Amino acid sequence: MDLLAVFSHTLQVTLPVFAMVFLGIVFKRIGWIDAHFISMASALVFRATMPTLIFLSIVRADLDVALQPGLIVYFLVFSVLSFFLAWGWAIWRCPHAERGVFTQGAFRGNCGIVGLALAANQYGDYGLSLGSILVGGIIIVYNVLAAIILAYYSENTRSGIGAILKHIAKNPLILSVLLAIPFAYFDIDLPEWLLTSGDYFGAMSLPLALVCIGGTLSFTSVKRSSSLALDASLWKVVWLPLIGVLGAFALGYRGRELGILFLFFGSPGAAASFVMAKAAHANAKLAANIIVITTVASLFTLSAGVFILKLVGWI
Template sequence: MNLADVFLETLNVTLPIFAMVFLGLVLKRLRWIDQGFVSTASLLVFRGTLPTLIFLSIVQADLDATFDPWWLGFFALATLGSFLFSWGWARLRVPRAERGIYVQGAFRGNCGVVGLALAAGLYGEAGLSAGGLLLGVVILIYNALSVVALSRYQPDTATDWRSLLGQMVTNPLILAVVAAVPVAALGLELPSWLLTSGEYFASLTLPLALLCIGATLSLSAAVGDEGRLALGASLMKMVTLPALGTGAAWLAGFEGRDLGVLFAFFASPTAAASFVMVKAMGGNATLAANIIALSTLLASVTVTLGVFGLRAAGLI
């Protein structure tokens, strides 16, 4: 396969995802969808369709082929490393008041939507199953580390660790993983009608979620001083950290699907949940929103080039 064929194959994976994102932007501009739709659809995805998708992908997976403690542990360590690297850089280059927001925006990826969509585009059901396991690990880490960074630079905000722990253990995505693993491990067979109905419901996840991401984008996010700071965090999220994380994974011996799914998660744009957490803790919510918007816009280029480079090199 020559490079032109590899590039076209790469576009077949990434273009459908980002086409849906930009379709959401267009539909919002045309007023075919509004903020009410985005809020309702986002809640449906988070509480219903995405947990169902994760549950079914794990239940129907071969855990012998997807459950690898070293692989999961490496991703956890790489996420911690990304957090520490972002924090160290922020202490050198970012005004103190904005450091926590910068750090969260730079290391916290939208793995639950874009990461899973990329994993599915690259490897189908096997990618979804592996991504679901990674998601269960990363949700806990993201929430804990985000609160650490934000509370460090929001001294007037008290951190309620009990509330944080409660939110994590009741997170629908984590509960989906916890429920699915024993079912898959024991080889329990669910009724075919239930699986079919669940698949219909779960199939709403990626189109709805990607449309909502697009509908919340702002093309003016790079304007002014806050825009430049947001651009810096977005470049860290979409270029520096994916390159470092994927390079470390390759040096650790991962390749093929394992490396491809890791890249999909490393290269996901900043999670929308980062805005919610910043706003709840009294931080600069505008900066957080700008980082989400810019990293999502950059993703259409950086993810495509990343997948193309890895495939051209024969690594995934």
């Protein structure tokens, strides 16, 4: 495959996703969407449309192909390892009060929206099915570890971990995965009209969520970013994806599996990081800066990563 073909393929993977984010920026700027719309639309995606999309993608999946225990275990184990790597770096480099927010921002990615959208765009139904299973597992890992690290460095949230864990247990995305697996495993047929209606409803998820991400970005925050935000962002979109992909390659992963791992590892910071930091009375501004920087930077790092991996024949 020549360089032009590889470059064209790279743009086909990343540009459609980030074009939706850019539209969100434009719509917010010209007044077509506002904070209230973003809040309501984000809630709709989280509670209804995204669970529907994930449920249907798993129900239609061939679990013999999409359910890959080894890959899922590697993804989750490396995500936990990345948490400890980021935490160790934070202990060495950060003031005590900022270590929790730094660690969360450096290891927690937006897999449920950006990662899933990229996997679906790159690998179609296979990417959506395998990606949905990965999302179900990583949501638990991200929320538990983020709750622990923020509570550890905050005097105000020690009594709040139990409430956070109860919230995780009722997370609609996790519940949709748990509900869908028996349907897929036992090959339970659903009415065609229900599947079609679900397709219409679930199809709103990724475009709407990506537009909302764009609407929440503030480039003023980027200009005021601290060195800590830049450092955490480098961990999120450069160092951890690099280590994760090299580790997966060493274990023998190639092609679609390695590609999906890279897209998930390289996803920008999760918007939930800001919400959790604010709830913990931590430095929410630092959390917001990390989200903005990683979202903008990931357009380039993900594109460069896909280009290089495609060029060397790993994916």
